[in-house]
Amino acid sequence: MTSPLDPDLTSAVQAFAAHPRVLVATDFDGVLAPLVLDPMDSRPVEGGMPALTDLAALPGVTVALVSGRALAPLRQLSEARDPLVLIGSHGVEDSRHTDGLALDEDQHALLETLAQEVEALAERHPGVRVEDKPAGRVVHTRGLPAQEGKDALAEAAALAERHTSLVVTPGKEVVELAVAHVGKGAALLALADDLDADAVFYAGDDLTDEHGFAALADDTDTARAGRRLTxxxxxxxxxxxxxxxxxxxxxxxxxxxxxxxxxxxRSVSPAPDRSTAGG
Ligand SMILES: [Mg+2]
Structure with missing residues (x-):
């Protein structure tokens, strides 16, 4: 059962579609796929992915899924194929990069150092579990004798102090050390910059998507901010x-x-570069 789109939204869609180069980005869960109890049971709603595939085939349009999920399950569940861009782990992973990671050289080097130091930490404290994340490591001390766990977490904190660019997320008997925390807002703006997009569409259902909406509204490219459709x-x-x-x-x-x-x-063809793309 469908109802017609709101007339204001219909007008906004038409205005958006008329820009030479557009980025159409959307969250996956809760937007293209209904939320389910087990995240791996998630399936796209009928017609959503085909519509995105159709859009991606049109000139001047880039389509991206921007999700908090890791890249691999996002690809598996969405069944998205090139040329759709997949941004995973809130922007840390990017399917356009050969290794799937949106990290610069320094961050890559730091990730290698982090992996080695955390491994050494785990060897000094038997029972510590290390969880691999795409851009970091999580140190778990649950189940260890209290003092042993405390010592291990203190060592992890010291490690973070030595590498000041690490993003540290402490929890109860756990600490996550990451070389990057991109967030959906920064990821969307970076993607729009890379593509030299004139206008950006973004749809989302959650708190992390609000960072995306806010970033697009506060875009320092004010012309592009004015052409957003969120x-x-x-x-x-x-x-x-x-x-x-x-x-x-x-x-x-x-x-x-x-x-x-x-x-x-039929009336607009993609401009060759931004200087001719208009106001
Ligand atoms: Mg969502």
Whole structure:
């Protein structure tokens, strides 16, 4: 059962579709796939991925899934294929890079050092468990004698003090040390910059997506900020410009975007570079 799109949203879709180079980015869970109890049971809603595939095939359009999930399960569950861009782990992973990581040289080097130092720490404290993350390591001390666990976490804290660019997230009997914490907002802006996008669409349903909406609204490229189209899926306070009810409404919106881009494509062709892309 579908209902027609809000007329203001329809107008916004048409205006968005008319820009030469556009980035269409969306979150996955809660936007293209209904939320489920076991995250690996998640399946895309009917029509969503085909609409994104159609969009990605149109000139001047880049489509990206931007998720908190790691890249591998995101690819597996969405069944997304090139040229769709996959951004995983809140921006730490990027399918456009051969190793799947959106890290610079320094961060790569730091990740290697971190891995070695954490391994040595685990050898000094038998019972410490090390969890590998794409851009970091998590040190778990649950189950260790209290003093032993405390000592191990103190060593992890000292390690973090030696490498000041590490992002430290402490928890109860656990500490995560990461070489990067990108976040969806920074990831979206970086992607828009890379593509030299004139306008950005983003749809999301959660708190982390609010960072995306906020970053696009506060984009220092004020012209691009003015051309953003942001959509919150479901309830909750939001900085997005529009709201739709659920995943089915997202599909409807994406189908409308495909149609609008196809008809805009007859009068607009992608500009060769930004200087000719207009105000
Ligand atoms: Mg979500």
């Amino acid at each position: 959509v919150r899926v479901g309830d909750g306070e939001t900085r997005a410009g529009f709201r739709v009810a659920d995943e089915e409404a997202v599909v409807e919106l994406l189908v409308a975007l495909v149609a609008a881009r196809r008809s805009a494509g």
